[in-house]
Amino acid sequence: MAIKKTSYPLQDIRVLLLEGVSKTAVDTFRAAGYTQIEYHEKSLPEDELKRRIAEAHIVGIRSRSHLTAEVIANARRLVAVGCFCIGTNQVDLEAAELAGIPVFNAPYSNTRSVAELVIAEAILLMRGIPQKNAECHRGGWSKSAAGSHEVRGKTLGIVGYGHIGTQVGVLAEGIGMNVIFHDIETKLSLGNARHASSLDDLLRRSDVVTLHVPETSSTQGMIGAAQIASMKPGAHLLNASRGTVVDIDALAAALKSGHIGGAAIDVFPVEPKGNDDSFVSPLVGMDNVILTPHVGGSTLEAQDNIGLEVAAKLVRYSDNGSTLSAVNFPEVTLPGHDGSHRFLHIHRNVPGVLSQINDLFSAHKVNIDGQYLRTDAKVGYVVIDATASEEQTSVLKEALAAVPGTLRTRVLY
Numbered sequence: 001m002a003i004k005k006t007s008y009p010l011q012d013i014r015v016l017l018l019e020g021v022s023k024t025a026v027d028t029f030r031a032a033g034y035t036q037i038e039y040h041e042k043s044l045p046e047d048e049l050k051r052r053i054a055e056a057h058i059v060g061i062r063s064r065s066h067l068t069a070e071v072i073a074n075a076r077r078l079v080a081v082g083c084f085c086i087g088t089n090q091v092d093l094e095a096a097e098l099a100g101i102p103v104f105n106a107p108y109s110n111t112r113s114v115a116e117l118v119i120a121e122a123i124l125l126m127r128g129i130p131q132k133n134a135e136c137h138r139g140g141w142s143k144s145a146a147g148s149h150e151v152r153g154k155t156l157g158i159v160g161y162g163h164i165g166t167q168v169g170v171l172a173e174g175i176g177m178n179v180i181f182h183d184i185e186t187k188l189s190l191g192n193a194r195h196a197s198s199l200d201d202l203l204r205r206s207d208v209v210t211l212h213v214p215e216t217s218s219t220q221g222m223i224g225a226a227q228i229a230s231m232k233p234g235a236h237l238l239n240a241s242r243g244t245v246v247d248i249d250a251l252a253a254a255l256k257s258g259h260i261g262g263a264a265i266d267v268f269p270v271e272p273k274g275n276d277d278s279f280v281s282p283l284v285g286m287d288n289v290i291l292t293p294h295v296g297g298s299t300l301e302a303q304d305n306i307g308l309e310v311a312a313k314l315v316r317y318s319d320n321g322s323t324l325s326a327v328n329f330p331e332v333t334l335p336g337h338d339g340s341h342r343f344l345h346i347h348r349n350v351p352g353v354l355s356q357i358n359d360l361f362s363a364h365k366v367n368i369d370g371q372y373l374r375t376d377a378k379v380g381y382v383v384i385d386a387t388a389s390e391e392q393t394s395v396l397k398e399a400l401a402a403v404p405g406t407l408r409t410r411v412l413y
């Protein structure tokens with residue numbers, strides 16, 4: 001394959017992949033000509049992460065690596081971040097944007113996997129299977145229908161009616177459940193799903209409540225003691241969203257008192273860093289709780305698709321400059337740039353930057369072949385294709401970097 005040239009020769013671009021992202025990501029980078037790929041099965045302790053990220057141009061993580069403002073400040077060479085998952089709460093998105101670093105994720109690749117697990121858990125909880133399973137493992141035998149129910153005709157309450165919530169609703173209707181949902185946005189209801197009038201209304205009416213909100217300031221602790229007390233006696237709670245959404249001590253107390261019949265919890269306020277670390281939770285040892293190690297989206301199908309999708313977005317940004325579907329950045333979709341040098345300029349969105357950039361091209365007598373600009377409240381991203389000599393390009397690159405407000409520049413040859 002022809003070696004492409006970016007600001008750095010392609011073979012000098014360092015890709016750091018953490019948390020055992022699918023090997024399809026490695027294959028995608030290799031197929032695009034990237035050779036420096038460092039792969040780790042686990043997340044790295046913060047000190048080591050800071051050291052390694054300081055050398056990386058591209059980093060790929062899942063949910064356990066926290067890219068805080070401090071970590072990002074240390075990432076001097078970093079050009080792009082890939083979250084090989086849906087959630088991006090583990091990255092300080094604003095700090096990344098202000099450092100000129102777009103962040104990409106895979107917004108749908110594991111949606112179906114989460115939805116399937118949730119439906120299975122709803123059925124198991126309504127039948128009291130976790131308790132029966134635990135009892136059989138201890139040599140017990142209690143063949144009884146007491147406390148066992150079909151899900152057909154029961155009410156499923158979905159909190160967060162986005163990609164996952166809607167899929168869960170469609171599958172639940174397929175097995176005869178009544179679906180109600182609560183979302184902060186106005187949402188088109190699919191099938192016969194109905195809006196609940198409020199979160200409290202949903203909690204009061206549901207036999208099973210399932211949470212599918214992102215981690216934000218409005219969702220942290222949104223299901224606490226008061227909300228759990230509002231739930232129907234004997235109802236079940238499922239959380240495959242983020243651990244901070246539920247007050248886990250309040251849930252443990254309600255499970256012990258019997259107010260909550262059962263729970264299925266996939267995400268926790270504090271999760272082990274890797275498979276060798278131990279898991280601690282007040283829910284451990286409760287027979288009526290299904291505990292899973294944050295595997296809602298962990299199917300081979302989903303992980304392989306995520307590896308392909310996120311790596312492709314990172315390669316595209318690195319090679320071509322397109323930021324389509326970046327979660328924290330002005331989105332620019334770009335054509336190829338054969339025959340032109342492509343100047344990428346990321347700057348604070350303040351008046352006058354674009355005119356200074358254009359003045360520089362005119363002062364250096366470089367003709368602009370194409371220009372693309374997108375801004376958001378904080379940042380502007382302008383891409384300029386120009387026919388320039390190597391010498392003009394290198395002078396212009398320096399001059400562009402000196403424009404006040406510049407966050408980052410890159411040239412693709």
Ligand SMILES: NC(=O)c1ccc[n+]([C@@H]2O[C@H](COP(=O)([O-])OP(=O)(O)OC[C@H]3O[C@@H](n4cnc5c(N)ncnc54)[C@H](O)[C@@H]3O)[C@@H](O)[C@H]2O)c1
Binds near residue numbers: 087184215222266296
């Ligand atoms: N357990 C896992 O392995 C796993 C896998 C994938 C995703 N997730 C988590 O699930 C979350 C949801 O995923 P998605 O793809 O459905 O996201 P999404 O963005 O499509 O949907 C989230 C929905 O929540 C709504 N919402 C936000 N704040 C709310 C609030 N305060 N009250 C009510 N609704 C609110 C949004 O309006 C949106 O409709 C992700 O952010 C991620 O954290 C977990």
Ligand SMILES: O=C(O)CC[C@@H](O)C(=O)O
Binds near residue numbers: 062064084088
């Ligand atoms: O793979 C992970 O670590 C996170 C999975 C899930 O929570 C997501 O946000 O997609």
